[in-house]
Amino acid sequence: MAKQKYYVVWEGKQPGVYSTWAECQAQTDHYTGAKYKSYESKAAADTAYKAGWKGNWGTGAAASGGAKGKPAGSWSRSASVPTSAEIDYDSISVDVGTRGNPGPVEYKGVDTQTGDVIFSCGPIKRGTNNLGEFLAIVHALALLKKEGSSKTVYSDSVNAMKWVKQKKVATTLARDASTEEIWTLIDRAEHWLRTNTYDNKVLKWQTKEWGEIKADYGRK
Numbered sequence: 001m002a003k004q005k006y007y008v009v010w011e012g013k014q015p016g017v018y019s020t021w022a023e024c025q026a027q028t029d030h031y032t033g034a035k036y037k038s039y040e041s042k043a044a045a046d047t048a049y050k051a052g053w054k055g056n057w058g059t060g061a062a063a064s065g066g067a068k069g070k071p072a073g074s075w076s077r078s079a080s081v082p083t084s085a086e087i088d089y090d091s092i093s094v095d096v097g098t099r100g101n102p103g104p105v106e107y108k109g110v111d112t113q114t115g116d117v118i119f120s121c122g123p124i125k126r127g128t129n130n131l132g133e134f135l136a137i138v139h140a141l142a143l144l145k146k147e148g149s150s151k152t153v154y155s156d157s158v159n160a161m162k163w164v165k166q167k168k169v170a171t172t173l174a175r176d177a178s179t180e181e182i183w184t185l186i187d188r189a190e191h192w193l194r195t196n197t198y199d200n201k202v203l204k205w206q207t208k209e210w211g212e213i214k215a216d217y218g219r220k
Helices: 021-028 042-059 129-147 158-166 177-195
Strands: 006-011 016-018 035-039 091-098 103-111 117-127 152-155 202-204
Touching: 006 021, 006 042, 016 021, 016 042, 021 035, 035 042, 091 117, 091 129, 103 129, 117 129, 117 177, 129 152, 129 158, 129 177, 158 202
Parallel strands: 091 152, 152 202
Antiparallel strands: 006 016, 006 035, 091 103, 103 117
């Protein structure tokens, strides 16, 4: 069973502490400059919310990964801890949704600024989380090249980003009748990477600092 998370929204349609990603997403989608983050406990989330966005980053509260021991007023945009200001909102964010791993897979790409769905695929009968992430990144790159766009692509999967760079997946998923659909898509994606070039940046979404990626399916 996935561990319960709590989501703090400092700047959104209705700031507060929420117990599900769907509730958090409802407050931050289509909201310019939204500031939000996930926490492992209700107490940590409450403390972070009371401290405020700046106070939270300054104190590194509640397993946020920030620097510890600093007074709340020491936070600034020049701090080494990433902030929402460093997100390239003129970008596509991708993510995958699975029911079991391996299991049915679907993925989508959304506008990082608004959360609007740009493309989606699936459910694909049987695959893995990382394979879905790989396909989502390549789908985004192919779409952006077709449009002549230099937009950044964000993913929260290190493995998928590595495979894109290597132009080949490294997976133990067997090729059989149940996985034929996803393997057909993988073969096509690998071929696209080998025969195309692109200038788009493919960057890691910093979940600890920025909250869940905008394309998240909320199935954690």
